[in-house]
Amino acid sequence: MLEAIVFDVGETITRDDRYWASWADWLNVPRHTLSALVGAVVAQGRDNADALRLVRPEIDVTAEYQARDAAGHGENLDDSDLYEDVRPALSVLRSMGKRVIIAGNQTERVGRLLRDLDLPADLIVTSGEWGVAKPQPEFFHRVIEVAQAAPGETLYVGDHPVNDVFPAKAAGMRCAHLRRGPWGHLWADDPDVVAAADWRIQSLTELATLVGS
Template identity: 45%
Template sequence: MIRTVVLDVGETLTRDDRHRAGWADWLGVPRHTLSGLVGAVVVDGRDNADAIRLLRPDIDVAAEYAAREAAGRGERLDETDLYVGDHPANDVFPAAAVGLLTAHLRRGPWGHWWADDETVRQVADYSIDSLFDLPDLPGLPGLPGLVNPGRRGGSHG
């Protein structure tokens, strides 16, 4: 029986194509060029950042990352992204303040404590009891592979 699911961040919770596109734009190269190089270095068993080093051999990736952030061109979410969190002050309010759609998750102590708070209910675009409620939210594309907890089996791949 599965008791816990732990999710990877890259390409699981976030889309790496947006990350690579931002780097390509920053470096002034076509997006498909950087994407292709990422594929090449991954197949070769190397670090993704080696794709950037192939384009700019003397680059200090960490320093360049900081420069992108300082210039306002770093990692970002936008109004098409849904931020799901249980804590109003740490999750829902800051995400809503920068224009993200938000879902307050009634899970864990914070989620339950704040579930009926009027301000949380007004600020959050959605209130959900489980991550399994996500596919049912209006305007949210289907989430393939999310298995309903009441269903046994499902595809394994």
């Protein structure tokens, strides 16, 4: 039986629309141009940040993050950035007695912003706060620790095969691939994803039925 449900953040809990729009504005390129480049790198199985490097090959992404923050254009989140199924799904899972955790590859700032949204979760943590990021095994070791359940009793939910499905499975956890966002849609029917995922879902509201069965 599953005791803990752990959620990725980007394109699982939150929409990335505003994130990429803000980068396009900062780099002074049309928003649709950067969106197209994100799609291109996703299709090639590359890191999302490579889209920024296609716009500005010499970019130091970490330094640019810092420059944006200093200029008052850092990351922001509010309820409009959440997918509509997030609060209902997490609330139901908690009412079923499941430990609900949000843990993804985000900055410390995003961790604070997510906690400010008062989501129905027992713990919200980011790679920036842990100092280790997906898909490194150490990240998933930390997930298992905070889940307070055995790996086989812990479900990791995410859209990204390389960052979510495959490493969670390698850590001994159950995993659900979410068909959401560019990665989720493009790789949903990939044979390796189909083989690795315990479940493939279209919405987070499906989880209550799955974990209760």
